Amino acid sequence: MIDKLEMFIALARERHFGRAAEACGVAQPTLSSAIRQLEDQLGVQLVFRGSRFQGLTPEGARVLDWARRIVGDARALRDEMRSARSGLSGNLTLGVIPTAVPMVADLTAPFLERHPAVHVRILSRTSTEILSGIESLEFDAGITYLDNEPLGRVTQVPLYAESYRLVCGPAFPLPETGSLGWDEVARLPLCLLTADMQNRRIVNQHLAGTGAPASPSVESNSTLTLFAHVMTGRWASVLPKKLADLFAGTGRLRAIPIVGPEVSHQVGLIAAYREPHTPILTALIEAARRLEEPAG
Missing domain, CATH: 1.10.10.10 (Winged helix-like DNA-binding domain superfamily/Winged helix DNA-binding domain)
Structure with missing residues (x-):
């Protein structure tokens, strides 16, 4: 059956x-x-x-x-x-929000170093698709936001606090203040993630608080597409600090703190609330707890 x-x-x-x-x-x-x-x-x-x-x-x-x-x-x-017979092995499928994809190796690399017989499959999905995929058993676990929208009854482990940066080209016209307020960001020509992405809903929330909601001229569900548009010098984007710093480190882009207020949201590992978890999922949760960073 x-x-x-x-x-x-x-x-x-x-x-x-x-x-x-x-x-x-x-x-x-x-x-x-x-x-x-x-x-x-x-x-x-x-x-x-x-x-x-x-x-x-x-x-x-x-x-x-x-x-x-x-x-x-x-x-x-x-x-x-299988684990009792031959050690930890098998397949693990992870759904990951697009903005966390560059950071997922912080979890999977040490996990696979400890458990080399496990095969990990990583799929980029929206936060809603990750929850649905865990419920339908399509995903074993996911990396998504923990504190912005309801998750329901899931096991969760915080991994890092996501703060935000304006990403733009070196010659993009900005005041020389070293940081920007959300009200200033709202007036810029922006390219942003699409509305089905929770990152975009977070950005919308903070821009709407200024009385000037976002009106991007370019939208995409791909962060690489956003970076490609930013590199033309015509647009700026709002992206998580860790992702922004990854590209700004090349010197081809700038990552400028957004303050007034400076906000952050927790990103972490989630899995179905079930005891006991599979041995592979138990090992992944333990790896996530070793990486866990304090909020803030």
Whole structure:
């Protein structure tokens, strides 16, 4: 039954029989047959069917909650037995917000040094997608904001406090004060992350507090795209200090503190609230705790 529950979870996530079958590595008729067998075993209809997937029935939504718990526990059991037999090994999938991607190696490098038989897959996703991916078992864990929007019931470990810098070219016209207020930033030609990114919602929040909400002429879900536009000298951007310093260190860009007020938000590791965690996830959480920085 575990395999059928895995396919059902994939179908609920993908909302498409073909994509779910591809994600599970089976043919579409095999997945459709497994879902029907699961319905027969449980005695309820799980999926509204037409010419295409039309959603879960109320019973299907309830079964999905159970399926995630059962499959999560089954994966933990398999991982623990494999670890007991041959040491820590296997796969770990991390969802990471784009602004934290350059810093993720601070966690994964020492983790993999201790556990070289683990294979880590890192995917850049929005904070909302990370929460959804952890819930649907697509991600084992995520790196995201901890304190700006509700996370629900998750295990969390703070990693660092994210503060903000204006990033611009060397010749970009700015007052020679060494820092800027949010009100000054609001009046500049900006390129920013898209509105589905929590970093953008944070920036919007602080700019709106000045009475001059952000009105960027360029938006992207890629920080590299923002840096490419900033390097033309026509735009500036607001990005986390650690990310800004990474590029400013080349001398091709400037990273200017934003004060009045200077704000920060916690970024950290999150995982589903489950005890016990898989051995791999337990080791990752321990690695994150070793890296944990005090807030501020």
